[in-house]
Amino acid sequence: MILWMILKVALKSLMANKLRSILAMLGIIIGVGAVIAMLAIGAGTQASVMGRISAMGTNLLVVRPGQRGTGGVMSGTQQNMTLDDATALLTQVRGIRAIAPVVSGNGQLKYFGKNARATVMGTSITYMPIRAFEIERGEMFTEQDVERMARVAVIGPVTAENLFGASDPIGQTMKVNGINFRVVGLIKSKGDQGYFNPDDQLIVPYTTAMKQLFGLDYLREIDIQAKEDADLTQLQADALAVLRKRHRLQPGTPDDVNIRNQADLLETANEVSKKFTVLLGAIAGISLLVGGIGIMNIMLVTVTERTREIGIRKAIGAKDRDILNQFLIEALVMSALGGLLGVGMGVGSAEILGRFTDFATIVKPYSIFLALGFSAAVGIFFGYYPATRAAKLDPIECLRYE
């Protein structure tokens, strides 16, 4: 029979029971909508994670102390990295452009009766280019400030806002853990990174931080910026070798430091997004299964209701295959229509989430085609059983059916 005719019959029978058809399609609508929205969140999250990773600076390697304790018992980080380690890396490992020793601690800030808390990073001037920080106003402290152990600081925009409000922080003197510091520069905003807000911190010379603020003689981390053409894997191995030698580790003993580069971070991010995708796939599968069962259920009802019609069609010459195709196409129309409505709902809710919540959402075209393809497949799969039932009905019994 002509396809157009079948489609017309299918649409008419859907329209004749609008509410029922919509209820039957609801599973598919919600399933597809949820999948599209969640894939959009996934894609958006991945894009923003990638953005954050590159916001951390390019060609970055971070050396951190290893975990203390053995046999899997973790009891804090070791205190084994020194300034000399940092200097040794810069002089002994090839391919390093810049290095920044980093110590950190909590700071209680005070300015004319106003209080604020912020992370205090003690580091060298190279920290700024390595970590891709820029100065918005004022300037970075200098090499001389580091040597002289000067009490100067550059301040993140959020911290500045918390402490100084609307007034200009540059040139002001504040107290950090009871010691006077002069603000020399304001850091340009990077935006909150979720686990850590780089806009809410204070950067001071590491010398000042170690001797005057925290009384530390070990480092929290050493940041390394590799040269553009450097082989990061090689550099990482070399750096590890230098530190192992300096820490007098025997061959065979585990490393006491931990070096991570951006490639690792990217891999971790991808790993996470892969797991996320598998999870989404499972949710999609379940919701489409439920949707498919809804369609199968309503198709079985439809076949029963239209038993007489099936008998009439067979009496005037419909073959089993014609009846099969008709009901299969009706199921397909229903699921495809449900899929389309679901895409509309998914794209709409992705849009709303992106606009009114913290989720970043990106609707990728492939996710739409994937969802539509799946819902069509579900229609055919779950429509097949009711359709074969219809096709196998005996014409004479159908005609007698009340």
Next chain:
Amino acid sequence: MIDAKHLVKEYHLGGQTVRALNNVSVKIDAGELVAIRGPSGSGKSTLMAILGCLDYPDAGEYWLAGEDVAGLSKNRLAEIRNQRIGFVFQTFHLLPRMSALENVELPLHYAARHDARERALKALDIVGLSDRTHHEPNQLSGGQRQRVAIARAIVTDPAIILADEPTGALDSRTGEEILALFKTLNDQGRTIIVVTHDPAVARHCRREIYLMDGRVAEPESGRMGEWEMMQ
């Protein structure tokens, strides 16, 4: 044209066996207008279903236009119903939500014919419904619906028309009109078989086959007389 020999059809219902057809033989030539008459439950509809290739007999032979129907596949039977046989039912059996024209076109779609529209319009013209082509069944009177059904039965130009109580749901005047239409169609050379319990309807036919308890029988004398007087 139709040559059925010793047809037997049984229905089994909860351990009981109903012999709806018990050794029925009928022979109908091309161009005849025949009534199959009998009281309710005598097996008329059962016979019609077998003659119309909608059902199989349990025993006996059925030759249609020289072809043994017993050996044919389901698909082939569907083709025969589509092309050689037209059905008319007591309760019309039109498809709801489809216009008169679409109902009449339907058999041609199953035959994958591309001149469906044209031929359906012609069939509707023959039954006198050219002005109701876009009405749906529920917008038509009973007589009009039956005319649409007849148009659907003749649209593939079948050799045989099988009508099961075609006037059963109509008032007597409309019934007469439908029977007159059958006569016209018969005059044009179509073989027409009218199943009825009503002697008045049977009287419009040129021959009567009388069924009683699943057997071909002689009609009761009184009615037989009436019928013979008609001839």
